[in-house]
Amino acid sequence: MDQLKNTNTLFHNTDYQNYLKKITACEVSRSFCRHDIDHFLSVARIASIKTMEAGLNFSRDLIYTTALLHDIGRFVQYQDKTPHEIASHQLAIPLLKILDYTDDQKNLILDAILNHRNPKAKGFSQIVYQSDKLSRACFCCPVEKECDWSSEKKNLTIVY
Ligand SMILES: [Fe+2]
């Protein structure tokens, strides 16, 4: 049984792959954190652990789908400065139509995308917000000193 059926369908979707390529092109010379599949999978894995720790039972498929989509509009922010949580939310709506989730599940995913930069996010969205921050390996980052994240926000030890 394919536990990550929707996630794999999403990943292989042509539009999704095109968006990933656009982000890669925008970030070729970026020295700070990139928004690539490694980042998305780190967020997915940390959010899966945090979901278990919180005693919640969102499926891994739903968690991974959210993580794969949360920054997908990053290239739009590079192009026209639209905040990428808004661009990602917009791009996620048609992509979710091809996936086998209920309307409630789709709303949960969309809310988490839209609020992944909102420290006041609640429930599943708060888990995604925290996992996004925790995914960055500041403790071994070569440009940590030049990064504008506050020292409280930086992950200077391995936690997840
Ligand atoms: Fe983001």
Ligand SMILES: [Fe+2]
């Ligand atoms: Fe992110």
